[in-house]
Amino acid sequence: MGFANPVGGDGGTMKLRPVSYLLLGMVRLGARSGYAIKKAADLSTHAFWPTSLAQVYPELGRLEQAGLLARREDPRGARARAEYSLTALGSDSLLTWLSSTREPPTKVRDEGLLRLFFADALGREEQIAMVTRMAASARAAAAEIAEQVLPTAEAVEDHGNRFPLAVARFGADVYAYSAAWLDGLRQELEAAGEEDEPRAGAGREGRATRQPPE
Amino acid sequence: MGFANPVGGDGGTMKLRPVSYLLLGMVRLGARSGYAIKKAADLSTHAFWPTSLAQVYPELGRLEQAGLLARREDPRGARARAEYSLTALGSDSLLTWLSSTREPPTKVRDEGLLRLFFADALGREEQIAMVTRMAASARAAAAEIAEQVLPTAEAVEDHGNRFPLAVARFGADVYAYSAAWLDGLRQELEAAGEEDEPRAGAGREGRATRQPPE
DNA sequence: GGAAGCATGTAAAGTGTTACATGATTTT
DNA sequence: AAAATCATGTAACACTTTACATGCTTCC
Numbered sequence: 001m002g003f004a005n006p007v008g009g010d011g012g013t014m015k016l017r018p019v020s021y022l023l024l025g026m027v028r029l030g031a032r033s034g035y036a037i038k039k040a041a042d043l044s045t046h047a048f049w050p051t052s053l054a055q056v057y058p059e060l061g062r063l064e065q066a067g068l069l070a071r072r073e074d075p076r077g078a079r080a081r082a083e084y085s086l087t088a089l090g091s092d093s094l095l096t097w098l099s100s101t102r103e104p105p106t107k108v109r110d111e112g113l114l115r116l117f118f119a120d121a122l123g124r125e126e127q128i129a130m131v132t133r134m135a136a137s138a139r140a141a142a143a144e145i146a147e148q149v150l151p152t153a154e155a156v157e158d159h160g161n162r163f164p165l166a167v168a169r170f171g172a173d174v175y176a177y178s179a180a181w182l183d184g185l186r187q188e189l190e191a192a193g194e195e196d197e198p199r200a201g202a203g204r205e206g207r208a209t210r211q212p213p214e
Numbered sequence: 215m216g217f218a219n220p221v222g223g224d225g226g227t228m229k230l231r232p233v234s235y236l237l238l239g240m241v242r243l244g245a246r247s248g249y250a251i252k253k254a255a256d257l258s259t260h261a262f263w264p265t266s267l268a269q270v271y272p273e274l275g276r277l278e279q280a281g282l283l284a285r286r287e288d289p290r291g292a293r294a295r296a297e298y299s300l301t302a303l304g305s306d307s308l309l310t311w312l313s314s315t316r317e318p319p320t321k322v323r324d325e326g327l328l329r330l331f332f333a334d335a336l337g338r339e340e341q342i343a344m345v346t347r348m349a350a351s352a353r354a355a356a357a358e359i360a361e362q363v364l365p366t367a368e369a370v371e372d373h374g375n376r377f378p379l380a381v382a383r384f385g386a387d388v389y390a391y392s393a394a395w396l397d398g399l400r401q402e403l404e405a406a407g408e409e410d411e412p413r414a415g416a417g418r419e420g421r422a423t424r425q426p427p428e
Numbered sequence: 429g430g431a432a433g434c435a436t437g438t439a440a441a442g443t444g445t446t447a448c449a450t451g452a453t454t455t456t
Numbered sequence: 457a458a459a460a461t462c463a464t465g466t467a468a469c470a471c472t473t474t475a476c477a478t479g480c481t482t483c484c
Binding site for chain 1 (some may be wrong): 235236240242243249257258261262263264281308309311312313315317318319320321322323324325326327328329330331332333334335336340341343344347349375376377378379381384387388391395396399403
Binding site (some may be wrong): 004033053058 | 462
């Protein structure tokens with residue numbers, strides 16, 4: 001009804017969520033099909049913004065409706081395939097979001113830390129085992145970034161995009177720092193184990209050797 | 215129907231989620247009402263396991279049904295109040311969860327990092343502004359833990375619970391490390407800004423002075 | 429007397445994941 | 457020939473948050 005918009009959408013009035021910008025940004029970086037976007041996201045943004053295909057496809061449709069993405073059917077043989085590209089409106093939206101000074105919310109759900117928080121209910125041995133597992137886990141996360149994510153990030157860096165690499169390094173370094181921190185905690189627990197026993201001590205021993213940065 | 219269970223529940227067959235253990239653990243640490251649990255969680259576990267009262271109250275009911283918590287009406291004057299305590303079954307459940315060697319999933323949703331990932335679309339000035347804001351934000355998070363969370367954690371440490379304090383320090387240190395890392399990135403960007411301009415360079419400059427830990 | 433905090437809950441809306449459903453193409 | 461990958465979508469379920477709804481008590 002009414003006046004048709006030349007870009008075919010509602011003029012960008014839809015409410016955009018982070019996943020919307022993820023899609024716009026990935027298209028900008030060269031991922032053109034929903035499948036390719038999901039694959040790229042799994043190799044780069046997955047650690048701080050997970051997505052599923054069940055989010056990607058409907059959201060691509062909404063972004064097209066809103067005129068932020070242009071869709072073109074581009075079958076590969078008999079296999080259907082849609083190729084998306086950024087419209088001027090989509091590009092503006094992305095830049096506006098990137099320039100925003102509003103503080104973006106950060107949400108973490110870490111069941112491991114929740115366990116650690118309540119670890120006083122365990123005996124010393126189990127506490128040490130838990131902390132050891134967590135350190136190993138953090139180191140594994142750092143290694144996974146180094147092996148899976150960094151190479152991809154280095155590839156896009158060659159096309160003038162340095163931030164994917166910076167973010168990957170940030171992640172790897174933070175995980176490595178966490179692992180080292182947990183190693184320090186494990187050492188404290190091992191040292192304390194020679195004096196007092198589970199649930200016993202009214203903690204009063206020294207702060208050990210861990211150093212906060214700065 | 216048929217044989218009544220002496221603890222009044224279904225014998226612990228309900229499916230327990232992390233929020234269940236959060237409640238059990240908080241009751242164990244001395245928070246007895248739903249309100250007190252929520253308040254304690256906001257001051258301690260909020261950063262890695264956020265909860266709302268709309269989760270707490272129904273979940274307390276389920277845990278009581280399952281026989282993991284015992285509920286006793288304990289009004290304060292005319293104001294209703296329920297006091298919960300751990301049953302033997304609840305205590306066992308908590309310990310089993312704490313001892314589990316299964317790797318707990320970690321989920322992070324960080325819109326700030328998502329923006330940083332796509333920051334190549336911005337000009338150098340705006341990139342630097344973004345990174346500066348993120349560093350300030352991380353430093354603020356570290357400060358908030360130091361001011362709000364650490365004092366509470368030190369209080370429970372006096373009762374023989376050292377892990378709340380360890381977790382608080384971990385959080386503060388990781389945020390401080392992140393802030394320092396982002397400062398390093400900002401310096402790199404400022405240095406690079408004197409040579410090449412936005413979107414221009416095929417990144418090839420040195421790795422600067424940031425050091426991963428270990 | 430008003431504001432802040434204590435205290436408990438429900439309903440609706442929003443968000444996200446897993447499973448379902450299908451089929452072509454390429455690689456081994 | 458089978459397995460992996462490319463490719464697109466929907467439906468059901470699970471989970472969380474926000475808003476609603478209410479009322480007492482303590483502090484200023």
